[in-house]
Amino acid sequence: MWTRVIALIIKEFLAILRDRKARITLIGPPIVQLIIFGYAATFDLKEVPYAVYDEDSSLASREFLARFEGANAFRKVAVLQKEDEIRQLIDTQQVLLVLHIPPRFQSRLTREGNAPVQVIIDGRNSNTAMLALNYVNEIAANFTLNMARQKGLSGPAAQLVVRAWYNPNLESQWFIVPGIVGLLTMVVTLMVTALSIAREREAGTFDQLLVTPMNPFELLVGKTVPGLVIGLFEGSIIVLLTVFWFGVPLRGSVPALYIGLLFFSLSIIGVGLMISSIAATQQQGLLGAFLFMVPAVTLSGFATPIANMPEIVQKFTLFNPFRYFLVVVRKVFLEGAGMELLLTEYLCMAAIGVVTLFTAALMFRRRMY
Amino acid sequence: MSPALRRICALVRKEFLQVIRDPSSIAIAIVQPLFLLFIFGYGISLDATHVPVACVVDATGPNAREFIGGLYQSQYFSPRIYGSMAEAEQAMIKGDAMATIWIRSDFERQAMTGNGKIEVIVNGVDANTARLVQGYLIGHWGQWLLKQGATMGLELKPRIWFNAEVRSRNYLLPGIIAVIMTLTGTLLTAMVVAREWERGTMEALLSTPVTISEVIVGKVIPYFLLGMAGMGLSVLTARWLFQVPLVGSHWLLLAVSCLYMLAALAMGLFISSFSKNQFIAGQLAIITTYLPAFMLSGFIFDIHSMPTVIQWLTHIIPARYFVTILQTLFLAGDVHGLVIKNAVYMAGLAAFFLLLVARNSRKRLD
Amino acid sequence: MSEAISLKHVSKSFRVGKNTVQALNDLNLAVEKGIVTALVGPDAAGKTTLMRLVMGLLLPDAGEITVFGHSVQREAATVQEMTGYMPQRFGLYEDLTVQENMELYAELKGLSRQGRRERYDLLFRMSGLAPFTSRMSGRLSGGMKQKLGLICTLLSSPQLLILDEPTVGVDPLSRRELWQIIRNAVENEGMTVLLSTAYLDEAERCEQVILLNRGRIVGQGRPSSFLEPLKGRTFFVTSQKGLRRDLALELSALPSVVDVALQADGVRVIAKKGGLEPLCGVNVTAIAPRFEDAFVTLLTQAQEAPSLTGQHSAPNASPCENAPSLTKPLAVGSATNEDVIVVKDLEKWFGAFCAVNKVSFTVKRGEIFGLLGANGAGKSTTFRMLCGLLPATRGVLQVSGENLLRASSRARMKIGYMAQRFSLYGNLTVLQNLRFFAGAYGLKDKRREERIQWALTEFGLTPFQDFTAMALSLGHKQRLALAAALMHEPDILFLDEPTSGVDPLARREFWREIHRLAQRGVTVLVTTHFMEEAEYCDRLLIMSRGEVLVQGAPQELKAQYGMASIEELFVSLLERREERL
Structure with a gap:
């Protein structure tokens, strides 16, 4: 039996890797994607363009505004003289926000202790808007506290001291890039497996395989191993790039990560082979892979938290292997988790893998009729 | 009718019949837009609300109580009291709490001297959510400071234009329309042209008196209409099912969409002019147009935040301009300056790709 | 003009x-x-x-x-x-x-x-x-x-x-x-x-x-102008003893012979310039050349270096003792009476459509059995059921005593299969393909290497062993596919339209190989569109719309219906059937 399985495995590797173009598509695009997405997929605010409309022009207002000029997140692009300029600047997206300081700012601040500052934000991208507003909030609160300390207190006051665990500077990259390990491993493994049987069907070689003494189990093993090896290899390259190129710390145990990667690859191979054994043509295989991939990525917590989704969609994500792997990869990378914390995730991915692989093996033959 | 026109009509008719009868074309043109809209409409949200927060309050005074009490009033938090820091940390590790607020026992005394400390630990793994939570807490703290009457200070009056409820759906759904149109325009077109080569129908077609520009026009018209139908469907779904406001003019939206559709089709035709194999054409289309439309168009991730080199790269992606226009037309209205500027770039790219197609297509097999 | x-x-x-x-x-x-x-x-x-x-x-x-x-x-x-x-x-x-x-x-x-x-x-x-x-x-x-x-x-x-x-x-x-x-x-x-x-x-x-x-x-x-140089070089050879295909193999080994082909109850021979050497124990008749003979001759000449001609004397000039004897005993294992393939009342329904209706036939060991029919007659469906690629709706189906659909790996070791289209791995080399199929049939170590060497030399693939299969000519692809199907020395060979789209020269080469195999006792089941190839079979069956029209040996069938060729028989049978419907 093992002679047959090994022959099949060697053949699969040759079929995938013999072609120079195929080798390049397996390695090139994922790495380019990792680099581009690693940098592009960021929610961090950098150099938010803003304008100032200061109607007071007092010492206090200048002091307040100076705090923005010192901040990395902001970049002043205009100083306004008239209120109607605001509209035009925001409409055409030249600035994301405008700080409007009304007249009598300083006198209200000193006399009434309460001076309003208007912040006008472009809400077209609500996430950016919220983040920017939070920055403004922070600067304003610190300004207030500082004033209090200088001018004397009239009641209790406290400072808010925020520390972030695992990701002290709250860098998006630390969140996104380990996720890409899973994303690209999934894409490559799925491409290798989802088309493998469909391709053989189109070429007529699948019949040729079925008349050999090979049984479905041997076929399954022969088709799984190459996908697994390629998946693990691809995953390893990306893990290395994540650590050494992007400088994301790998704090947890490497074996814990690899056990996760193994189960994850298996579950994706199962899905891929299932798609492949249903699809009659490569085009259908491609479409099937696509139809699986879009929700698998969207509903995984890769870019947006699962907690923000409606209850019913959250339930649905329980069937998504990527969801579990994201937990594993992030916990291991950033939280330094070991295996004992990840047992649930391992178990869920393994269960998905067993079910899909088994179904695929059943369908190898059945689809023929 | 001139012979050329008759030939084009015949080709368009043929293409429509094929679309109707090929389930995968229907899938890409009609099912896929709805599918993506549903997934994104329901699945993706950056609006964190009811974030679980662990509170450990060792202080007993009214000021601490007031700070914590305020959290209960906010829709952003769902606070929970833990007896000790050890318990709270355990909750953080297990993922039961996103952040911990710790007020030490000497808080009241320190606060009177202005040196009070409210310590916050956030789980920084999901940096974006962590930052939002941190922001919410800072806002809460600022208000608390003012309310305590401890000091005079600033009162921020934020006004968020165009998307007052701050729903991420409102900007994600218009953005996804660009992705959908890219799929129909580029992926579908590239694949159906490659299919004609694969099945040998192109050879038969080229041996008739039909000219190459007629063949191209015969492809452009049906998929243009199909793409626009998908676009219309998406707009309707976004508007009525997901309640995304559409402030700008419908006609302007239509005109700009037509322009983008042309650019997408031109890219599809360009890809198919050098790849006569469906599989390769499909992969090329996904890698060169679909993924950039997703990642580099500003549809989810803000272009401003990207490194300069990548920002520069986004300039050759037509989807970038279209996403900007879509978000503006939907949420801000007819900002003519912005729309026209982006439309001009888009038209330029469309023309560029069409020119390449014209240069690359000959009525020959080699 | x-x-x-x-x-x-x-x-x-x-x-x-x-x-x-x-x-x-x-x-x-x-x-x-x-x-x-x-x-x-x-x-x-x-x-x-x-x-x-x-x-x-x-x-x-x-x-x-x-x-x-x-x-x-x-x-x-x-x-x-x-x-x-x-x-x-x-x-x-x-x-x-x-x-x-x-x-x-x-x-x-x-x-x-x-x-x-x-x-x-x-x-x-x-x-x-x-x-x-x-x-x-x-x-x-x-x-x-x-x-x-x-x-x-x-x-x-x-x-x-x-x-x-x-x-x-x-x-x-x-x-x-x-x-x-x-x-x-x-x-x-x-x-x-x-x-x-x-x-x-x-x-x-x-x-x-x-x-x-x-x-x-x-x-x-004009086609006739091609025949000029072949005058006096075409013969029809029959023998009382043995199978005609064995005779053909022996004839093709003679130095004066350019080409042989099975026809009716004998063998058609094209001789080099100067005619055929004298032969013993067989009847030789001169016949008129046809276009195919010219085609084969011209192309063989173009492919080989011009050979010496005119050295052989006329057929009846030499004494019998010097002439090669063509009356060797039968090779071991050729057509015996053992039934290897048994099909009885086989039916296949796709929904309400009956693709194969009550088909019955048997194939004996060492026999070449042809399955003929128009497009959509049900021969491919029958074929696929026999190979275990499709379940039958009803009926008995035995290959070597087992139904291949449920058969063990051991039973499948006995069959070789060559699909209708070229269906090996196009982007693998010839050698890699052979290695894979050797492995897929569980051949190991020394035996594997032996069989691969055998395949390369036997089918003339050694010079091409590092070519990707895709880059081979159709004729060579066909040889490779046959080699792959024969890796494990099967007893039974299934060939589904093996020569469709292959040029006449390669087709002849291919059939010669099939005949050699049958001589060694391999049972061959083949479907084909080429009616002249039907003549190469020992027995055949003609199907239409899922039913068997006739079956028997080609010569018998022609005699029975009074037709000159299988093609005529086929066309007239189908026409008669169409009229009835």
């Missing part, structure tokens, strides 16, 4: 990877008006390239091509307007109906709206497609597809018709109908036709034949 097409010093080459392939080499050619000219030649002779050049779909590297005096390079549009072209896989839109395909091409060719109806009616009547106008063309049988393709090119009554293998993969009945349409067009509308074909009997019936090999013209003229 009587020339429809003229080529002057035309050359065309393609880049394939790093190599340049010379498809056409300084070709000079003239095709006469108003007649049918056949273009024949082995694979990769340059036939398709030539036709594409004439259509203006490719540009020549050098030379001048004119069609009715118009330069193709400069006036491609004019040429395309007056020419109808049918590519090899005719460009029918499979998801359009027959009528819609016609409409599309009518519009593309600028057929006027008036008179279109009559033209449709005429063409539909001529092709017998009238009842199927609303059927999707993808659901037509192979023969009907070709007919539809042909009438689509005839729509605008072009002056010139260029057809690239219009009859490939089509059963004899449909083939005849296709030819009637072509003849009609030539006789009634005065069209000029240039067509390529792999069927040499078709070429023989054309007014002119052009024989192309490796981008050069090897011969051109």
Whole structure:
């Protein structure tokens, strides 16, 4: 039996890797994607363009505004003289926000202790808007506290001291890039497996395989191993790039990560082979892979938290292997988790893998009729 | 009718019949837009609300109580009291709490001297959510400071234009329309042209008196209409099912969409002019147009935040301009300056790709 | 001017990877008006390239091509307007109906709206497609597809018709109908036709034949002119003892023999110049040459270095003792009485459609059994059920005593299978393919290496062992596929249309190999479209619409129905059956 399985495995590797173009598509695009997405997929605010409309022009207002000029997140692009300029600047997206300081700012601040500052934000991208507003909030609160300390207190006051665990500077990259390990491993493994049987069907070689003494189990093993090896290899390259190129710390145990990667690859191979054994043509295989991939990525917590989704969609994500792997990869990378914390995730991915692989093996033959 | 026109009509008719009868074309043109809209409409949200927060309050005074009490009033938090820091940390590790607020026992005394400390630990793994939570807490703290009457200070009056409820759906759904149109325009077109080569129908077609520009026009018209139908469907779904406001003019939206559709089709035709194999054409289309439309168009991730080199790269992606226009037309209205500027770039790219197609297509097999 | 097409010093080459392939080499050619000219030649002779050049779909590297005096390079549009072209896989839109395909091409060719109806009616009547106008063309049988393709090119009554293998993969009945349409067009509308074909009997019936090999013209003229040099070199040999296919194998080993082929109850032999040497124990009769003989001879000469000729004396000059004896005993294991394949009342239903209806037959050990039928007759379905690729609905199905669908790996070790299309791994090399199949059949270590070496030498693949399978010529692909199927020395060999699309030379080579195998006791079950190949079988079965029409040995069947060839028998049986329905 093992002679047959090994022959099949060697053949699969040759079929995938013999072609120079195929080798390049397996390695090139994922790495380019990792680099581009690693940098592009960021929610961090950098150099938010803003304008100032200061109607007071007092010492206090200048002091307040100076705090923005010192901040990395902001970049002043205009100083306004008239209120109607605001509209035009925001409409055409030249600035994301405008700080409007009304007249009598300083006198209200000193006399009434309460001076309003208007912040006008472009809400077209609500996430950016919220983040920017939070920055403004922070600067304003610190300004207030500082004033209090200088001018004397009239009641209790406290400072808010925020520390972030695992990701002290709250860098998006630390969140996104380990996720890409899973994303690209999934894409490559799925491409290798989802088309493998469909391709053989189109070429007529699948019949040729079925008349050999090979049984479905041997076929399954022969088709799984190459996908697994390629998946693990691809995953390893990306893990290395994540650590050494992007400088994301790998704090947890490497074996814990690899056990996760193994189960994850298996579950994706199962899905891929299932798609492949249903699809009659490569085009259908491609479409099937696509139809699986879009929700698998969207509903995984890769870019947006699962907690923000409606209850019913959250339930649905329980069937998504990527969801579990994201937990594993992030916990291991950033939280330094070991295996004992990840047992649930391992178990869920393994269960998905067993079910899909088994179904695929059943369908190898059945689809023929 | 001139012979050329008759030939084009015949080709368009043929293409429509094929679309109707090929389930995968229907899938890409009609099912896929709805599918993506549903997934994104329901699945993706950056609006964190009811974030679980662990509170450990060792202080007993009214000021601490007031700070914590305020959290209960906010829709952003769902606070929970833990007896000790050890318990709270355990909750953080297990993922039961996103952040911990710790007020030490000497808080009241320190606060009177202005040196009070409210310590916050956030789980920084999901940096974006962590930052939002941190922001919410800072806002809460600022208000608390003012309310305590401890000091005079600033009162921020934020006004968020165009998307007052701050729903991420409102900007994600218009953005996804660009992705959908890219799929129909580029992926579908590239694949159906490659299919004609694969099945040998192109050879038969080229041996008739039909000219190459007629063949191209015969492809452009049906998929243009199909793409626009998908676009219309998406707009309707976004508007009525997901309640995304559409402030700008419908006609302007239509005109700009037509322009983008042309650019997408031109890219599809360009890809198919050098790849006569469906599989390769499909992969090329996904890698060169679909993924950039997703990642580099500003549809989810803000272009401003990207490194300069990548920002520069986004300039050759037509989807970038279209996403900007879509978000503006939907949420801000007819900002003519912005729309026209982006439309001009888009038209330029469309023309560029069409020119390449014209240069690359000959009525020959080699 | 009587020339429809003229080529002057035309050359065309393609880049394939790093190599340049010379498809056409300084070709000079003239095709006469108003007649049918056949273009024949082995694979990769340059036939398709030539036709594409004439259509203006490719540009020549050098030379001048004119069609009715118009330069193709400069006036491609004019040429395309007056020419109808049918590519090899005719460009029918499979998801359009027959009528819609016609409409599309009518519009593309600028057929006027008036008179279109009559033209449709005429063409539909001529092709017998009238009842199927609303059927999707993808659901037509192979023969009907070709007919539809042909009438689509005839729509605008072009002056010139260029057809690239219009009859490939089509059963004899449909083939005849296709030819009637072509003849009609030539006789009634005065069209000029240039067509390529792999069927040499078709070429023989054309007014002119052009024989192309490796981008050069090897011969051109009336079919009869090709026969001149073969006068006195063709013989019919029969023997009382043994199987005729064994006789053929022995004959082909003789130095004076160019080629042998099974025919009727004997063997057809082409001798080198100077005739056949004297033979013992067999009857030798001189017969008239036919076009196929010329084809084989010309191409064999072109491929081999010119051999010494004229050294053999006349057949009856030498005494019998010196002559090779052709009466060796039968090889061990040839046709015994043991039933290896048993099929009884086999039925296959796809929903309400009955694809195979109560089919019964048996195949004995060492026998070559042919399964014949028109497209869609159910022979492929039967075949797939036998191989265990498809479950039968009802009936008994035994191969070596087991049903392969449920059979153990051990039982499947006994069979070799060669699919209809080339179905090995195209991007693997010859050696890698062989290694894989050796492994897939569980061959190990030394034995594996032995079998691979055997396959490489036996099938002449050693020089190609590092070629990717895709890059091989069709003939070599076929050999590789057969080698792969034989890796594990199976007792039973299943061949599904093994020679479809293969040129006549490669086809003969292939059959010679099959005969050698049968001689060693391998049982062979084969389906085929080529009726002359039916003559190579020991017994055969003709199917139509899922039912068995007749079965028996070819000679017996011909005698029983009083037909000269299996092809005639086949056509008459089918026609009779169509009439009854």
